[in-house]
Amino acid sequence: MTSPIIIPSLEAILGADKLTELDYAATGCHVRAEAVPEQMPAVAAAMLEQKFYLASLTALDLVESLELVYHFASFYQLCRLVVHAPLAKGAAAPTISHVYPGADWFEREVFEMFGITFAGHPNLKNLILPEDADFHPLLKDFVASS
Amino acid sequence: MTAFIKDTLIGFWSLLAGLGVTIRYFVKPIVTVQYPREKLTMSPRYRGHTEFIIDPETGSHLCNACENCARTCPSNVISVTGVKVAGTKKKRAVTYVLDYSLCSLCGLCVEVCPTKALKFSDEYRLAGFSRQDMIIDVIARLQAQQRALGLPEEVPPVPEAEEAKTEETKGGEGES
């Protein structure tokens, strides 16, 4: 297993019970972490220190609630980390764009597609959708017209 | 200073070498195909729109209107209706219409067909003047092919006593 290198630093932030090692062959990730959105800036800072890049940031609409999903990976070793951060509908999550400038666009996309606001984001406006679009297409209650 | 002169000379030489390449190509024969005058043969697996395979035994198509293709199609291109043929328990296609303007050329319809009734045509001149031109009546196309081969033309079967289950077909008149 190549994963242990990141586990100590994450355990310090999240607690040991929040981390699980996954079967890489079946899931494509080595470690899964459960976090609350408020911990994400700290997690991101820890990951950047370990020279991980932010592969993807997205969200899931679980109908009753939402969940932010962060994928981190490294240029230097094979290790993929997925962080799930559940979020109540209507709640705001703190931004990590000051840690990873690349997260800026990912957060804007999540904002327009799921309606999740990111507190502290410098430029939270629609990225892909038209500027005046006030709908959130990737929510499950959004019905595609055709 | 000497480095500057050297760089300049190397740079100048690189330009001449580049000119050498283009002049070599200048005298080479052209590689393009003058399309309406010359034509290429389509590759054996070219995915045009679908058409019926003419069964050598019956001289007709094999479609039993199971609608697997219509259900599998990601873009709802296919509308097919069939009726039960009198005397047998089998269904047979009466209409088979493609709205080719929606097709994304995935080929799933051909793969999913249980009776292997479909194949890709090698028709590639598919431009049209309106959306109507993109609606392809596969049965009419089959009939045209049968005429060309001198086979008896496909006659869509008449429904049995009970009324055939008809489905909404898209578009208007098809053409071959």
Added chain:
Amino acid sequence: MQFLLAEGARIGISLIGVIGLVSINALFLIWMERKVSAHIQLRPGPMEVGFHGALQTIADALKLIGKELITPEDADKLIYLLAPIVMFLPVLVSFIVIPFSPTLLIRDLNVGILLIFAFSTMAVLAILMAGWSSNNKYSLLGAIRSVAQTIAYEIPLLITAMSVIIMVGSLKLTDIVAYQATVWNVLFQPLAFILFIICGTAETNRAPFDIPEAESELVAGFHTEYSGMRFAIFFLAEYTNMFIVSAVATVLFLGGWRGPILPPLVWFLLKVYAIIFLMMWFRWTFPRLRFDQLITLGWKILIPLSLANLILTALAIKIF
């Protein structure tokens, strides 16, 4: 009175002749450009209209005549309309002194070569007018680039021409041709010839120096907003400019109309079109320079080299 009439008729005929030549030359050159580029790129080029597409350019010209002339709303209208004319007229004037053959020339001025250089510089003014008046940022950038780079290629162009002129001792084009009765100047002045071709390419705003129009950066540069015949005039001027620069190069370095067997006019045109082919060949081979790189090239390489060439020529003349 009779003198005036004769002179008037002469000017009239020349004008018609020049305009005819300019149009036919442009039609031919555009066709030639298409064919040269096509064959360099392994394709046949226009093939449909006329024999090997020979009439394609005429079809295009007719199309351009039929097109709407668009004037942008906030354009400086007078300047906008004048710019193509300012671009084109100086080009026509240059034809007065070009010696096509010993007999075929309109006016054999004493300052022939100066006249051509003086008027060809006006193209920059036209580009500035077009770019400024279009009220389009791309056009403006193109115009500014054009003005900024002028000195970089104009000075070496003049200095290289000067080395030939001090050899010959005359500014008259026929004198320069006469001087090359036995040996072409290019053999005495190979470096000057190369520099002249490079600067001449820049002078005509052609790739790799097509910086004011740079289609991948500035859309179409200074003539972005021009359409129809107004655009066509810029086009016409570009190709006529090519002809003039090549004609000057022919006169200065390649012995003008001189050559065995064939008539002088044929020799002259052959040489001119050979140089034009060279310029086309450049265009379809090289990437474009950045505009500060052209200035660097001008100041750091072309000007020192041309000055050195001038000094060497002067020394050689003094010694021998």
Added chain:
Amino acid sequence: MMLEKGIEEKTFYLNLGPQHPATHGVLRVVLEMDGEFIANSEPIIGYGHRAHEKMAELRTYQQYLPNMGRVDYLHALAYNQCYCMAVEKLTGIQVPERAEFIRVITSELNRISSHLLWFGAYLLDLGAFTPFLYCFDDREHILDLLDRITGSRLTYCFYRFGGVPVDVDEEFIAGTRAFISRLRSRWNDYDTLVTKNVIFINRTRDVGIMTPEQALKYGVTGPNLRGSGIPYDIRKSEPFSVYPLFDFEIPLGERGDVLDRYVVRLQEMEQSLRIIEQALDKLPEGPIMAEKVPKRLKPPEGEVYTAVETARGEFGIYLVSKGDVKPYRLKLRVPCFSNLSVMPELFQDVMVADAVAILGSLDLVIPDIDR
């Protein structure tokens, strides 16, 4: 007022796109210009948004296959492969080895065609028209080869869950071998015409330098990252399919400038040729389709992330299944999205001409960004 203060210094805004010769697709970049220099820039995207992620939730797994040819249409087969791998991982379908070989061969051919197109289009950005036609001549041969087995020339929809639907034939193999030697014979011309050209070198060297730190913070991947000297190639570092069986190198740049990114891509084509050559040599016999792949796929509940190395970088699919015939959520992690987001940093205080050179060197496919 103006006269008292002297001439007021002002910046102006310039729209690069959405209709502009240098943006290959409908990308708009708003440039705040200080004369010829760029003071600030902001890319504006979304003109080609087709809601691919939403479409995934409305279609069955099979029906989503053709979409994968249309996200990044230039390296469609890698996307196709990634999606198939994601679903195969989720359902536990084992792909026969011959099918994996065919996938690698076709995907690498597709990578070369993508790089060739980039090469031509990039030179077009720099004002050289002719190399574009030369590499299209080469690319045409790849399209013919792929047409021969996939049946289409651009929007391939070739891989299926569990393998490939069509086997390669002798003519394809012979044609591919002929193509390999043909392309190798062209490198010299490309080098002479472009790579060694003094104008080209001056236009690209030390322009648009991307540091490894920037790449890390923005999640830049692919040749853009490798141009900055980081040897990260998913084919090597996270081996998928049968890539571990082949011997190939990861070309690297040193300075991270435009020229390095160019050289990396050019060398990658040669490495792809090597992979194809080895794959053709080692091509095993056997089935091309896994047995018993259900016609109506219903993967068990779970989530999976798969990544492949496309011509532009890491393409990842994050797929969540709730045991339905349709995916519950499918996130496409597209390389160009991150590669474009770093662009404003590279555009600091460069000229318009350089901006075009940098934009082109990032090798963006706009529909890939917009999805």
